[in-house]
Amino acid sequence: QVQLVESGGGLVQAGGSLRLSCVASISSMLFRLNAMGWHRQAPGKQRELVAQISNLGDRNYTDSVKGRFTISRDNAKNTVYLQMNSLKPEDTGVYYCNAKPSNFWGQGTQVTVSS
Numbered sequence: 001q002v003q004l005v006e007s008g009g010g011l012v013q014a015g016g017s018l019r020l021s022c023v024a025s026i027s028s029m030l031f032r033l034n035a036m037g038w039h040r041q042a043p044g045k046q047r048e049l050v051a052q053i054s055n056l057g058d059r060n061y062t063d064s065v066k067g068r069f070t071i072s073r074d075n076a077k078n079t080v081y082l083q084m085n086s087l088k089p090e091d092t093g094v095y096y097c098n099a100k101p102s103n104f105w106g107q108g109t110q111v112t113v114s115s
Contacts, residue, residue, distance in 0.1 A: 002026055002104050004097045009109030012087055016113070020082040022097030022106055028078060034099040036073055036080040040111070042093035050095070051082060064090070087113045 008020040024031050037052035051061045051071040059071055070083040092113050097106040
């Protein structure tokens with residue numbers, strides 16, 4: 001059974017940092033072939049793509065997190081990370097890990113930023 005397991009969420013004050021991790025229980029070859037993304041869903045809002053890293057290492061970010069968030073991947077560990085700095089209350093939400101094009105999803109990890 002394929003699993004993407006996120007961790008690293010929590011409660012943090014505005015201006016603080018968190019590092020999210022997502023470990024994929026898939027073959028290394030399949031992990032390398034997928035782009036990996038972090039999506040978030042805020043209360044009452046649609047899920048949105050926050051950051052994505054291609055299988056070649058190309059990164060893209062939604063405008064609201066540029067300069068604050070950094071996505072990276074470690075193919076040897078089947079893991080993707082999201083370093084989040086200068087957090088704002090509007091970053092609050094459930095963060096999901098995704099593999100594309102395989103369309104695997106994790107269960108999510110809650111991030112809450114207090115003002």
